[in-house]
Amino acid sequence: MNQNNNNKQNKGGRTPKNDPSIHRHVFRLTDEENAKLLSLFEASGMPNKAKFIISLLFNREMKSIKIDKGTVDFYMRLTSFHSQFRSVGVNYNQIVKLLYRHFSEKKAAAFLYKLEKQTAEMAVLCQNIIQITEDFKVKHMKKQP
Template sequence: MEQKKNVKQNKGGRNPKTNPSIHRHVFRLTDEENAQLLSLFEASGMSNKAKFIVAILFSKEMKAVKIDKGTADFYMRLTSLFGQFRAVGVNYNQVVKLLYSRFTEKKAAAFLFKLEKQTAEMASLCKKIIELTEEFNQNFLQK
C-alpha cells in the first residue's frame, strides 16, 4: 500500500507550460490610437492581438503584407488565359496529325492554310497580352 502512495497520480488535462505568461498589463487608447493600432494589426496578418502587441513592444520583426484584390484578380485571369493557350497548342498538334492522317495532301494543305491564319491572329493577340502585362507591371506593381 505504501508504494501506491509514493507514485504520482496522473490528473489529466493540459501539460503545464515551461514559461507561462502570468503578468498582465492594461493600457487605454484614444479612438485615433485604437484605429491606428487596429490597422497595424490587420496589416500584420497575425491572428492574436496580444502577440502582436508584444512583438511591437519588443521590436520583433513584423511582416505586413498588402493584398490588392485587383492585382490578384488580374493574375488569376492571366493564369487561366495561359492555361487556355496551352490547351490550344495541344489541340493544334492533334489537328495537324488528324489532317494528314484523314485527308489527302491537297485538302490537308487547304485546312492548314486556314489554321495558319488563325494561328497568326492568336500570335498577335498573345503579343498584345504580353504588352498589357508589362504595362500593368510598370504602372501598378512597381510602386
Template sequence: MEENRKQKQKNVGRKPKINPSTHRHVFRLTNEENAKLLSLFEASGMNNKAKFIITLIFNRELKMVKIDKDALDYHSKLSALFSQFRAVGVNYNQIVKVLYRNFSEKKAAAYLFKLEKQTAEMALLCQQVIKLTQEFEAKYLK
C-alpha cells in the same frame, strides 16, 4: 485516507507554465491610435493581440503578408488562358496531320492557309495579353 486524497489532487489540473506572464501594464489610446493599432494587428495576421503588442514594443521581427486578391485572380485567369493556348497548339498539330493524311496536298494546303490566318490572329491576341500583363504588373504589383 486524507493524505492519499491530497497526493492525488496535486497531479490534476493544468500543468504550470515554466515562465508565466505575471506583470500587467495598462495604457490608453485615442480613437485614431486605436484604429491604427487595430489595422496593424489585422494586417499582421496574428491571432493574439497581446503577443502582437509585445512584438511591436520589443522590436522583434514582425512579418506581414499582404495578399492582393485582384492580382491573384488575374494571375489564375491568365494561367488558364495560356493553358488553353497550349491546348490549341496540340490541336493544331493534330489537324495538320489529319489534313495531310485524308486530303490531297492541294486541298490540305488550302485548309492550312485558312488555319494560318487564324493562327496569326491568335498570335496578335497573345501579344496584346502580354502587353496588358506588363502594364498591370507595372501599375499594381510594386
C-alpha cells in the same frame, strides 16, 4: 502513510508553464490611436492581439501582408488563359495530322493555309497580351524593398 500517498497522486489538468506570463499592464488609447492599433493588428495577420503588442514593444520582426485582389484575379485569369492556349497548341498539332491523313494533299494544303491565317492572328493577339501583362507589372505591381 495516507498523506504521502495523497501527495503522489496525479491531480490532472494542464502541466504548469516554466515561465508563465503573470505580469499585467494596462494602458488607455484615444479613438484615433485605437483605430491605428487595430488596423496595424489586422494587417499583421497575427492571431493574438497581446502577442502583437508584445512584438511591437520589443521590436520583434513583424510581418504585414497586403493582398491586392485585383492582382490575384488578373494572375488567375492569366493562368487560365495560358492553359487554354496550351490546349489550342495541342489541338493544332492534332488537326494538322488529321488533315494530311484524311484529305488529299491539295485539299489539306488549302485547309492548312486557312489555319495559318488564324495562327498569325493568334500570334498578334499573344503579343498584345504579353504587352498588357508587362504594362500591368510596371503600373500596378510595386516591388517592396
